[in-house]
Amino acid sequence: MKNNKKFEENVQIDEILEKYDRESTYRKKLGKWGWIVMFLAVSLTLFHLYTGYRGAFEARIQGPIHLGTALGLIFLLYPIKKGMQRKQHGVPWYDVLLAFIALSVGYYNVIFYNELVNERIIFGYNTPDYIVATLGVLLVLEATRRCVGLPIVIVAGAALLYALFGNFIPTKLFAHGGFSWGELTTSLYLTAKGIYSTPIQVSSTFIFLFLLFGVMLIKTGVGQFFNDLAFALTGRFTGGQAKAAVVASSLQGMVSGSSVANTVGSGSFTIPMMKKAGYKPEFAAATEASASTGGQIMPPIMGAAAFIMATYTETPYSQIMLAAMIPAILYFLGVFLGVHFESKKLGIVGVSKDKLPNFKKLMIERGYLILPLVVIFVTLLSGKTAARAALIAILVSFLVSLIRKENRMTPLDLINVFEEGARVALPVIAACGSAGIIVGVVAQTGLGGRIADGIIALGAGNLILTLFFTMIACLILGMGLPTTANYVITATMAAPALILGLDVPVLAAHMFVFYFGIVADITPPVCLAAYAGAGLARANPFMTGVTAFKLATAAYIIPYIFVMNPQLLLIDYKPLLLVIGVATAILGMIGISSAMVGYLIRKTYLWERVALAVGGLCLITPNQIVDIAGIVIIVAILFIQSRRPQEARGMDHVSLSQ
Template sequence: MNEREQARRQSVAGDVPPTHSVKSDAVSADEILEKYDRESTYRKQLGKWVWVVSFLAISLTLFHLFTAYRGAYEARIQGPIHLGTGLGLIFLLYPIRKGLQRVQRTVPWYDAVLAFAALAVGYYNVIFYERLVTEAIVIGYARMDYVVASLGVLLVLEAARRSVGLPIVVVSVVALLYAMYGNWIPTKLFAHRGFEWSKLAADLYLTTKGIFSTPIQVSSTFIFLFLLFGVMLIRTGIGSFFNDLAFALTGRFTGGQGKAAVVASAMQGMVSGSSVANTVGSGSFTIPMMKKAGYRPEFAAAAEASASTGGQIMPPIMGAAAFIMATYTETPYSQIMLAAIIPAMLYFSGVFLGVHFESRKRGIVGLPKSALPNLRRLLIERGYLLLPILVIFYTLLSGRTPMRAALLGIAVSFLVSLFRRDTRMSFKSVLGAMEQGARVALPVIAACACAGIIVGVVVQTGLGGRIADGIITLGGGQLFFTLFFTMIACLILGMGLPTTANYVVTATMAAPALILGLDVPILAAHMFVFYFGIVADITPPVCLAAYAGAGLARANPFQSGVTAFKLAAAAYIVPFVFVTNPQLLLIDYSPAGLAFAVLTAIIGMVGISSAVIGFLIRPAHAWERLVLFPAGILLIIPNMAFSAIGLVTLLAVLLLQSKRPHQKVHAQGASRGA
């Protein structure tokens, strides 16, 4: 890196050059990840077991690459290999108690025993496949089958507790107790005959009704490969490219530092798929930069968390739950990807506008041209890094399976890494990427398996239909109230469950209420619960992404959460709109109607963002904010009369503010704002 480039990066980031400060920042980021992201609490030292972990992880990755090329095995073979190897790795990598990962020098004997037990239990279904799918159906299961099934359920719960967190285990245990003791429940609405443990465990573990149901089937085919693709893409250096590209596009405008953070986090979020991990990963660079520019620490944390969380709804590579949605709704993933484009655009428009109005309010201007990358040169020199994403996008749109698209994306990522000496992957680094790909997938494997327990109970007891009836009754048969109570359920579940498990649970229990009871299109209903499962990460009081950002910004966590909630206001409104007007999901749309809906929605984002920030073209009075917010909502609703009222109201406030004397604000930054 030449001196000019080094100076430019320091000017953009606002960092001090000494190496010790960079090191302390990295340690801080690791600590924050371990505090708010259970997935990051793995052992740092494995001793002699490092070879076992590497062998299992690389073998698991090779298995998925092989099946992606030749086609997946039958679900009762593919799933157990995927889950058994994953559980074995979890017990080797994740300690029995959070905090031990930093003090243990090797894998203790009891975790080694659990790891090999998990491998044995997982591969039991593969070894005895023929008997389990033929003889066992006719003459029943053997005693050993029941023992293995019971052990398998317990190991899944413990692995999920270690790698995902306690809440999902609590929900699963409650589901199991409900299945076993449903006959004790006095109310007819939720009562059922009850199941014996042995039969329940066998159905959950030895069939495809529970643990090996849709979530683990999708995890063992699509999700693992896309997580590996994300790892390969990061190895190409695309993270720094996204940062530079974001600054080249937005850095010179008003609040360029904040806007670049939003754009960069949106692009990186679609690769990482984790709200907390993306917040910490990109926030380590963007949050200090925003604070130096003049943003409040709470706002810097909130902007980063909001943008990072939205990465899971950004096509073409959305969160892992999107692949499960494709299977649940029997919709091609390419159609889901296209349906998510407009809602994602509206979400990030809201966050982007919020940053813009906050920047105007505080007088934060852009960066000088000399401190920014040259867009043309950047695209010429490193634009090829976008090739893997373009290949994924094109392959999915051409009708190929997600497995084939991910495999092609991985291959192109490897080829792209060869273009530069500093990213060129040797044989050793390829093996390292394979191991890392398996490690990244472990919490998703555990979450999907645990979610399978909940799904199995819901289906076998008929709980899903009962809850759907209850939601419709609670909503009085009215669409808005039913949507509102469904939203609350998704947000509450999202406080403790990862997005994938949250979606699986709500898609099983809440989505049917919208589809069967109120004739909502199936894709709109599932997208609704998918959205609210994601934004739970920035919804107080438990908003882990905002808390992680606050840790980096040294800000008040709760205030950061409230600010993130306000910045992402669109995420709480747009789902209601696309349920009532599926045109936004490209369902039964007309070009003119779609254009009108998108245009008025973007203008509506202006009203909502200016209301929550308190600035349009001048600082807004309290009554103006109270007027701007409903005006924005009226514009988002795709109705000609409502949109006209909202537009007139917004223009009236704009006219009144334009006649008000402009208050001088001390400008932050280094150049003129635009």
């Protein structure tokens, strides 16, 4: 009976993942082709381990091997239409053919590397080059459609049309001379200016290894350890079940880079528990979605786009990681505050201490599981490259798995991990390939500069207005694009408007667009992480999205704070001013979170909610007078509520200190 229940839960999780996470729609019943998939996947992983150790090949060799093998795997694993993976057994002949062509086209760049680099510059491209370039571009788009989704393909397709027919655009702002199909495709596929530009270069050197590390770490049993640790730390306090979900998701977010996968993985355990404690299904799902979405901004392993940011901004990844630390803590604190105020409002208390894991015992028995994360953090800070840090962490993860018998990796387990590591990387590789098409078009047509000028003009030179329009663009793109592609596009088009037009520090501008590309997953009307959580909770999807937005409202303010006060990103900071900046940001989030939930230490009246929101917003600007005004407003509401008669408290019998 227990096994049947577990089986039903796993089926439900798979169905939700396949519905909301395009990356999970791969074939499970491969038949004899499973051996070919395993061979290609393990070979791809071994290639990256080798180049991570000895150093990467030249970009136009490393990239084609990386992308070409990935495209072959995508056509073998992902069906032409979503849903067919459940009906098909084996791989249809046309996908086998496409996989073979994709591998051939990918390795064409490697086999004819010398000719493409030397002879073609003098004598020009030949007919086979044009055919291969055309096939390469089309196969990248089709592979991306299968494992990532249609929206990014539409954007890349629009970029191609713009490059081809830019000479027909009437307005001078966006018009250009136009390119022929041959010029465009050879530039995009046979040089390092398009598909093999920065996104694929970073994917083929850093990102793959970090994704493999995440898979290795999960195999050590760290997920359950994080859940137990979260309950040991927060379970006994007000709303302990929901607070534990936030903490557990923040910890697991350091390993998983997918909002939807993190929501479903953690939520299968935390959401039923929150519902049982007395939370509405919508709130339980929203809490998990909001916390899980923040995983991509949680160091040391952030979303794949963070590695591309390091290259774009010419900043070591270790510095990116440190810069993201305070915003990440503030993000999860914002969600944590929303959960706290809602729990106080509902009168939901924590779990009795005797039912919770013992923190000391937990750390003694399984504390060693966090060693790989400590190692990768320290290794990055020591100045080693991201690839070398990932390699060392992968080795430590394997050694850690040997300590307990139930998590010990055998040679067969290691092969399975290598295969899964490659499979997990496929959607990221495809997204980076399509993003490269967009980058190539933007670079060749000068579109990025034109859009940056347009954003500056639209914002009329006002920083807040320009930030607002940039935020809207990021959120709209984020509704359909994966974070990596979203970041690449906005970093190319929107970030320059902030940097060149308004003197925003480079890292702050890039972190701003990166941040809002991520929170798009919990921003209505299209908020896939919230919808996935709603599927687990059997809740109303749209209301779950609205609740997630309310829970994380304070978090939407954080990017504005660090743009106006770059010290929060540890840019030219002074310790005292940094402490003041963090303190005012926390107070501001308290005001905004309590205003959205309708509770501070008592249920709030409408005018109190408005005042708290105003006070919170006053605290986001690094201006002493405005900050003081915000503090006075929040303290005044706190004093007024503390003087309110006891009867007005309702069920809020647990102290705020909890």
